[in-house]
Amino acid sequence: MGRPVTLFTGQWADLALADLADRARRWGFDGLELACGGDHFDVDRALTDDGYCRRHRDLLDGHGLECFALGAHLVGQAVCDSVDERHRAILPAEIWGDGEPDGVRTRAAERMKDTARAAARFGVTQVNGFTGSPIWHLLYSFPPNDFAAIERAYAQVAEAWGPILDVFDAEGVRFGLEVHPTEIAYDFVTTRNTLDALDRRPAFGINLDPSHLAHQFLDAAEFALEFADRIYHVHVKDTKRRLDGRRSILGSHLDFGQEARGWNFVSPGRGDVDFEDFFRALNRIGYSGPLSIEWEDSGMDREYGAQDALAFVRRTDFAPSNIAFDAAMRRS
Amino acid sequence: MGRPVTLFTGQWADLALADLADRARRWGFDGLELACGGDHFDVDRALTDDGYCRRHRDLLDGHGLECFALGAHLVGQAVCDSVDERHRAILPAEIWGDGEPDGVRTRAAERMKDTARAAARFGVTQVNGFTGSPIWHLLYSFPPNDFAAIERAYAQVAEAWGPILDVFDAEGVRFGLEVHPTEIAYDFVTTRNTLDALDRRPAFGINLDPSHLAHQFLDAAEFALEFADRIYHVHVKDTKRRLDGRRSILGSHLDFGQEARGWNFVSPGRGDVDFEDFFRALNRIGYSGPLSIEWEDSGMDREYGAQDALAFVRRTDFAPSNIAFDAAMRRS
């Protein structure tokens, strides 16, 4: 028997939670990772409406679904980002406000603290999300970057998140950064730098999503092994490269799902992530938390895909062993 | 006998032109691609100092060196870029001025027109360079991009370069964009879009540098074949991937040459570019212009490398044939 399998609700924002919960249970999921926003999980009401958490929990219980984590990606993104018009589309109106960047960042940081408080009240100890990055636009060093400034950006992110993490600590909740392009940490090097800048404080860990590593040619199993003590939560998502000399690995400024891109997200098990290897690494580091399917495949029917993904995880994940085999062949 | 081989002077800005010309000739180069800036080629003086072009040409002639093209990368970059502090370091003081972005862009555009005029006066019909890009920071679509806005960016670049190209046309000079990350065109898709936005006007072509394609997993030979009528100039430069599951193809926000990067520039012939294949494609499309070595390898002595690169090009490039072979076996 493998780990519990949950469904991340972010890609189903168009469905009411009750509807989605009904489907998830029918499909066989063990629980939901609730995306903050809409009626999936309302941080504000959780803190201000006394019965909200109870009713929300009842709804899940009524469908036999667990909840191990909240997803606070959209608001988290604004904490350290160069805020522009795109953020308006993903932020709650009260966080966006007048859109003045410093104000947006400040309000986003406060909301993240509230998210920790709401999670605690809801009985969840893990909040996943993004950090944003003040230096993403400097990805390719031309005009030549000032690398001292880049080093300082890690410190700047640590500074912005310090007070947020203090609240997480106070509430007994941990944050899991989804290592991802456009975030301060998106690969081995930047994750090391980010964790170091935060003095490796336990409140700040990783929501490990292998799909964001695969198109960078990074090995998710090695990632799990290196950052073993910071793997707090795991997403199951996949990417597929289609490099034929004409499609760029950089994406061509095309929307996800376009044929001419060098890679795209695909339903788990249909891409380049070696999940066999990845799950073995999770076994090795003793990760026993949920495998949370973040389902996204622009070429597949969503309902079909969610079930296909669940079946894939069920048949691929497995429990580790404690037996040394040749030893069993010895005479006792 | 292959094509003429020139040396791009941009990476030798610390040497006076006379010194560099002396070395280049000694090493066996056929000519120089002069980078605009310092004493390598001064656009301003070329237009204002009557004898400048004559003396400059004499200097090259005196070393038996030809000049087929100017390189105006740094100023070109500012024409359509989101201007920031990094541009101050690469722009002439009079272009940077007070650094106010719109002003910088306007002055850069004017300087590009002057560059065409100076080239004509100097007797050169090719100017290579960058365009900058207003959308490079949107490389990865999160927060989700407004793709209509991205489409508009191509039009915006075309609009900014239209008046510049009018001067190029008037002067009988052609511009060659070095297709490159951080520019409006960096791969097949974006090059198609850019050329289309400019109505494929002949004044705007490509300085094809395979090193900027290789780390994207793009095939430079196929690129030459597809954009055959727009390959106006060719750089010889190389990149080497070192992907071991821990090094990201995206560069990790590390400076070029750092060990932990997933790829780096290396001396031509020591990397992933298949120059045999690339030169064959250049033969096929009838390209007879220079092969201009833009030498950059953070792990190799520069003087050694320039000679090593030249020897590599000499032994790898070759002239095409007109004979169909089995036909030669027929009885006449």
Added chain:
Amino acid sequence: MGRPVTLFTGQWADLALADLADRARRWGFDGLELACGGDHFDVDRALTDDGYCRRHRDLLDGHGLECFALGAHLVGQAVCDSVDERHRAILPAEIWGDGEPDGVRTRAAERMKDTARAAARFGVTQVNGFTGSPIWHLLYSFPPNDFAAIERAYAQVAEAWGPILDVFDAEGVRFGLEVHPTEIAYDFVTTRNTLDALDRRPAFGINLDPSHLAHQFLDAAEFALEFADRIYHVHVKDTKRRLDGRRSILGSHLDFGQEARGWNFVSPGRGDVDFEDFFRALNRIGYSGPLSIEWEDSGMDREYGAQDALAFVRRTDFAPSNIAFDAAMRRS
């Protein structure tokens, strides 16, 4: 839910249609692609026996099976082939006649017209088949080919098929050439040439069978994308290369299934065709017709294989989506 899955009856010619229909239904197929010949589908009787089509359709209906296409490969092959003794074995006696090549070709062409008429009468709008090729023996250019003559061969095929296609047009039926070695079109280049020679007339399209492309190292998904508007029908069949430096990709003049061959046909999903990728391409081009399993694997029990193949297609094919994912994360 994916596309309907049918079974091509050509490899089951030893079984009476009623028997085969019974098995196909039991195994779970949605329909049959009837091979013309024997009692599977008799073109002659369909045109001369008034009740034939009705009874034939009833037989299928009685098993709950649909029919989307007829297969007229054997007779089609003779239309443009260099006819020799081998054709006697695959042609109806009345088409072979005395075996004089021109006569055979003429009778085969007439039978193809009748096939269109019979298909229309039977209520089917798609006929798949071969064209034959007058130049297959010139595959390798030694003694050196006269390439003008090769160009003329495409015109010659177009000429031979023109009158046939006129009948197809008149009957509202389309022809689907199975792109295949030994046919006038067997890869990208020859398919382009063939379609062009026929002025891309809509009556002439493609029955796309990826197995005939895979051993040529051709990408069936790219093929579907390039010829999107001519993909009229799809076969599901697979090939497996076994190249170890001693087995030739050319087949060694050995019969299919011999160990020493460099490739062989295998049951779908057990070979080199990337069906995931292929089915995605079919989704992208909007192909909603049947996936017709042409089952052939000299190393596997046929009954086992048909069911294995069906299960493979059912679990691999899927419906496309219309949702752009990150968009769903935006605030409405």
Added chain:
Amino acid sequence: MGRPVTLFTGQWADLALADLADRARRWGFDGLELACGGDHFDVDRALTDDGYCRRHRDLLDGHGLECFALGAHLVGQAVCDSVDERHRAILPAEIWGDGEPDGVRTRAAERMKDTARAAARFGVTQVNGFTGSPIWHLLYSFPPNDFAAIERAYAQVAEAWGPILDVFDAEGVRFGLEVHPTEIAYDFVTTRNTLDALDRRPAFGINLDPSHLAHQFLDAAEFALEFADRIYHVHVKDTKRRLDGRRSILGSHLDFGQEARGWNFVSPGRGDVDFEDFFRALNRIGYSGPLSIEWEDSGMDREYGAQDALAFVRRTDFAPSNIAFDAAMRRS
């Protein structure tokens, strides 16, 4: 319908046979390959206790399980090995005795004869096992080996096994060496040498286990084809390489299952063995014996794994065919 699937009991020595038989049947196995030792199969008692074989057979029959082979690996290993302290742990006390190498080897040889006798009495005609090797420590030739001495070692093994095989012949039982590192035969070359040294006598064949070939980069299908007439029994077991430039293919003197090893045993179907190809080769050579799962995967729960492996074999193995396909398309 494929071949019968059995479970080798060696890795389940901690379970009583009755218990294991109960599970095996429940999981769906067709039989057991009984490891000699403990209560799984007691050679001594089989020969000395008149009812033993009958009762043992009844136990299997009671669970509906067949037995096609015995496994006598541990004692076989001692016949030709350089005996040291490690052998004490795997040998019955009466074989180990005082541990003096010559005595151990002699007693092991006698026990192998008895194993043939016991197998015959039990109604089994196949005994699998190891031979040991007097030259394993000479694997890498430094200090330089005396290759004449190595040639002599094959003769020496043949000499030691001759009298044992005489008993096998007399009893109508065949021996199957599991080709394996640490045995006299572990690859193509050494297997040829060993069979030749034994004059290819039919009593001595192979228990083909592809997992011991895969990490050597050997092709199990080719192995089956070359030694077709000596493939007496087949193990289903798998290995997975994880070579990243830091993990050695030689194993680093680390225990199986350690992360830093270059390869490890994994549950069948989850490693590098191409079982599709391997089973096809078994079909081709006409092997119709059992597929015996020797289950070993230090990273997977054993109970889960046994069932996972069985399901894998059931869906991968299949029966061969006698039909030539295109032939079926000819007119009869």
Added chain:
Amino acid sequence: MGRPVTLFTGQWADLALADLADRARRWGFDGLELACGGDHFDVDRALTDDGYCRRHRDLLDGHGLECFALGAHLVGQAVCDSVDERHRAILPAEIWGDGEPDGVRTRAAERMKDTARAAARFGVTQVNGFTGSPIWHLLYSFPPNDFAAIERAYAQVAEAWGPILDVFDAEGVRFGLEVHPTEIAYDFVTTRNTLDALDRRPAFGINLDPSHLAHQFLDAAEFALEFADRIYHVHVKDTKRRLDGRRSILGSHLDFGQEARGWNFVSPGRGDVDFEDFFRALNRIGYSGPLSIEWEDSGMDREYGAQDALAFVRRTDFAPSNIAFDAAMRRS
């Protein structure tokens, strides 16, 4: 010091021998492999003009060039081919005659006998060439081949060549078939069959040209090892695959050198042949004859290429050794 390097004159038929010899010597070749035809080597005159061989030899001696072999490819091709219009272009007028196939074949066979006689008179003991093939058009078995007929074709070739080889034997000359598509032998299987059909008579061996194997994915070094005692002569020629999913390995009925082909001939060392490995195999089998460059590269200037190829062979070929190395470290 490696083997002598010669130039095959077939691709230089437009140059008079004296001219070509002059160039070859200047470029540094050790000798010429003379193609029969034109003034390179005239079989007729060699037999009828008493001084011809002497004068011809003097011409070569005068340039310090050796001759180890004649090339009789074009006439040889007609011996067993399905003769058609293409042969007219490659045959001497007196062999083509009226073009009636049987007559052409008979005259070609007689000319091959004369070629052996002429070679002997000229002092050369090796004649290379083609055999033609009566079954090349049956390469892909559709319509299904009669494989008994294919087996008979080997016998038919043996029969046709028997009387020719009798003359070769009588003259002390050996024939070397260039294993090649369109010939009776083009890979491992067909070469085995051909040699067997000829009872492996020593008069019939192989002119091994790795370029004809590489595009079939065949390993020339393994070929040399398997047919070691029949490697009578070696061509140095190369092919390059360019398989990108759109280019077929079968050649698309395009002329050599076309961009859209899946492979083309290229100057030695610039393609897929592993000459390092190949030359090592030649060392291993004790081949000490010439390495004869058959230069053909439709994308490279011929004069440049011949020299480039010679330099490549000189730096790649080397003499074998007799020393066992670690042995040298032992105390004597």
Added chain:
Amino acid sequence: MGRPVTLFTGQWADLALADLADRARRWGFDGLELACGGDHFDVDRALTDDGYCRRHRDLLDGHGLECFALGAHLVGQAVCDSVDERHRAILPAEIWGDGEPDGVRTRAAERMKDTARAAARFGVTQVNGFTGSPIWHLLYSFPPNDFAAIERAYAQVAEAWGPILDVFDAEGVRFGLEVHPTEIAYDFVTTRNTLDALDRRPAFGINLDPSHLAHQFLDAAEFALEFADRIYHVHVKDTKRRLDGRRSILGSHLDFGQEARGWNFVSPGRGDVDFEDFFRALNRIGYSGPLSIEWEDSGMDREYGAQDALAFVRRTDFAPSNIAFDAAMRRS
């Protein structure tokens, strides 16, 4: 200008040093790495014959050759090995003595101390060599290894070498273990263990020979980076894998150079070692010592090979750079 290139004399033991020095100088080497034994370097005489070192040095000086290191592989091997008959062949008679293992080991250890003393007297601060290994025969864990015993073996080696290294320290000489199968350290894991067991004392470092890593699929460049501070000396030697599914990576108990082996030593640059990458890593860690060619290729003439190898190193090695390139493009 790259690093000095020396020739290791071990494979030339049959030549007198004067003769070898003469050749080495003629070929263009910068120096010799003298193998202890015969007249190349006599440890005994160096300590007992007052003028020996002076005369020896004069001989080298007379040929303009330097000496940076001694090679003491054969005696070193005996210090921790399971001594058997093979050692007799590689040891001086006085070290072998009566061959009793403990005595041999003791005498070998004493000789290693003397070697340090002799090196110091000769003016050389680096001695390369082997350690032997008490556990090489336990390479594959069957019968199952006692891994605690394996851990103890590292300590045992450290204990044996401690007193030797004390002398090295006293003499100001460093030992460089050539990491190599049959030694205590042969890959990353075992090298870490060995260095740790010796408390990473500076007297004990590595003579890095990439050929011993390549056939294990280990990356020599990564090795240099990980053990940067212990890379005291570098060998240039190469291996070539030839894995075709029939050749084992383990060597098949065949002598080096046999065709059927899965890998063999080859002249540098002709095998699998990526020397470009390796030399770059040496630049990165600041290694400025000699590149010592240990020439061994059983398929190549030795004299040819030594020169070929030297030319390869000269054209592949290069000096590093200190310039950051884009930085050079900034305005000063």
